[in-house]
Amino acid sequence: DVKVTQSSRYLVKRTGEKVFLECVQDMDHENMFWYRQDPGLGLRLIYFSYDVKMKEKGDIPEGYSVSREKKERFSLILESASTNQTSMYLCASSGAGTSILSGANVLTFGAGSRLTVL
Amino acid sequence: AQKITQTQPGMFVQEKEAVTLDCTYDTSDPSYGLFWYKQPSSGEMIFLIYQGSYDQQNATEGRYSLNFQKARKSANLVISASQLGDSAMYFCAMGQIQGAQKLVFGQGTRLTINP
Numbered sequence: 001d002v003k004v005t006q007s008s009r010y011l012v013k014r015t016g017e018k019v020f021l022e023c024v025q026d027m028d029h030e031n032m033f034w035y036r037q038d039p040g041l042g043l044r045l046i047y048f049s050y051d052v053k054m055k056e057k058g059d060i061p062e063g064y065s066v067s068r069e070k071k072e073r074f075s076l077i078l079e080s081a082s083t084n085q086t087s088m089y090l091c092a093s094s095g096a097g098t099s100i101l102s103g104a105n106v107l108t109f110g111a112g113s114r115l116t117v118l
Numbered sequence: 119a120q121k122i123t124q125t126q127p128g129m130f131v132q133e134k135e136a137v138t139l140d141c142t143y144d145t146s147d148p149s150y151g152l153f154w155y156k157q158p159s160s161g162e163m164i165f166l167i168y169q170g171s172y173d174q175q176n177a178t179e180g181r182y183s184l185n186f187q188k189a190r191k192s193a194n195l196v197i198s199a200s201q202l203g204d205s206a207m208y209f210c211a212m213g214q215i216q217g218a219q220k221l222v223f224g225q226g227t228r229l230t231i232n233p
Contacts, residue, residue: 033220040127042209043223058220090163094219106153107221109163
């Protein structure tokens with residue numbers, strides 16, 4: 001019954017390494033999102049995508065990039081990891097074409113990827 | 119810009135009591151949606167309840183209800199008859215009508231239910 005899968009639950013990387021966080025959804029959703037969760041700050045949007053090969057910056061895109069080559073897969077890339085990118089990363093998806101007023105397009109989240117950069 | 123504020127970092131409640139988690143929001147959009155999510159220790163975010171800005175009645179889902187006061191810009195979550203399994207982080211979120219329905223989240227409230 002898994003709907004949004006994040007490939008790694010826990011990762012430990014070194015400063016300067018390139019890091020890939022993968023997210024796959026099996027609900028044929030158009031929209032996909034990457035959030036970062038930090039204590040006391042809640043969830044903050046890094047990037048989102050509303051279609052294959054389309055991407056838009058969220059509130060904190062600096063130091064990150066994304067890739068969406070296929071509808072079901074949305075990857076978050078840290079080109080050169082830094083210690084201040086140690087965090088929990090949450091991927092989510094939602095369908096399109098229905099007004100948010102109906103509440104039909106709630107976000108479905110993955111279990112999260114906890115990244116530690118040493 | 120939209121903003122969500124949750125002023126209670128942590129709450130402790132006795133089992134079977136009702137609990138209210140506070141959420142205030144700020145937006146200039148006339149149309150918006152308000153959401154509550156639960157995050158257990160497992161980490162996965164679970165959708166609980168939704169309220170549209172034009173909804174006349176407060177939303178309810180089982181033991182969850184959303185106390186929506188538009189003039190005060192508040193959207194408090196009420197959990198009736200709390201259970202030990204309700205212990206978790208709770209996030210209030212808001213979405214705009216335009217765009218890809220991205221959500222803005224509050225800081226979260228950690229709820230602990232004591233037996």
